[in-house]
Amino acid sequence: MKNITVIGAGTMGNGIAHTFAQFGYQVSLVDISQDSLDRGLATITKNLDRMLAKEKISEADKSSTLNNILTFTDLKEGAKNADLVVEAASENEKIKLDIFKTLDNVCPPETILSSNTSSIPITKIAAVTNRPAQVIGMHFMNPVPIMKLVEIIRGYNTSDETTNKIIEMSKNLKKVPTEVNDYPGFVANRILMPMINEAIETLYTGVAGVQEIDTVMKLGMAHPMGPLQLADFIGLDVCLSILEVMYDGFKNPKYAPCPLLVNMVRAGKMGVKSGEGFYDYSESRKAEVVAQQFNS
Secondary structure: OOEEEEEOOOHHHHHHHHHHHHOOOEEEEEOOOHHHHHHHHHHHHHHHHHHHHOOOOOHHHHHHHHHOEEEEOOHHHHHOOOOEEEEOOOOOHHHHHHHHHHHHHHOOOOOEEEEOOOOOOHHHHHOOOOOHHHEEEEEEOOOOOOOOEEEEEEOOOOOHHHHHHHHHHHHHOOOEEEEEOOOOOOOHHHHHHHHHHHHHHHHHOOOOOHHHHHHHHHHHHOOOOOHHHHHHHHOHHHHHHHHHHHHHHHOOHHHOOOHHHHHHHHOOOOEHHHOEOOEEOOOOOOOEEOOOOOOO
C-alpha cells in the first residue's frame, strides 16, 4: 500500500498526512476548501521547519515530504486510486457516515477504509459500506508526527487480514500499534475524557481554580500537561462530542458532560482553536488563565 488518502486537513489530518509523506507514502490530502488545505500545508511546512532546526531531518527530507503530498477539494478525485483511506474529518457521526458511503462507491474494491475517530463505533461506520471486513479504526494521537501510539480498533466484521496490514503499516511509520475493542471511547478517551470532565466539574463546583487544578495534576500526578489545558489543546467541542458519544453508548451518568463544558462550547470557547477556553491564547500564544469566574 503506497497511495494514501487523508480526509481532513485540520490538526489531526495534516499531522497524519505529514507522517505518511515523511515515510515515503504518496498522500492525497482532501478537504472541502482550498483555504483549509493551504492552512494544513502551512502547518506541515512549519512543523518540518521545526524538525529541520532541531536537526531531526535534512532539507532533502523536508522537500521530499512536501513533494509526496497532493491536495484535492474533490473527494472522489482524491480517493479514486487510494490503497488506504484515513478519515480525519470532524468528530460528527453524520459527516463521517456520509464520507464512508461515498468512499465505498468511489474507491477500488481492495481499498482499506479507516477512521481516526476518537469515539464513534467502527462497526457503525462499517455498516454503511459494502466492505465491512475492510473498515478499521486508526486513532492517532496529537501531535501525530511526535506521538508514538496508534489505537487500532477492529469493528465487528473487520478481518484479520485488514488488521494485520494496518498494524504492519503503523510499524512502518515508527508507531506503536495497540489493538483495542470497538466500544465507545475505545481505551484512550474512555479513560481520559472522564478525567477531563471531572477536572471541569471540580472547577465548576468551586473546589479549586484553573491553575490550581492543573498544577495538582502536573506536580502531583506527573502529567506533562494539566487536564484543563489539555482539554483546551484537544478542543472543548471535541471533548464534549466524545463524552456525548460515550454517554449515549453506555447510558451511564458518569459520562454526562459537565454543564460548564456544555456552556463554554455553546459560547464558542473551544480552547486553542478559538483563542480562548480555560486559558487565553489570543496574544502571545502563551496560555494565561482566563480572568472570569467559572464556578457555579
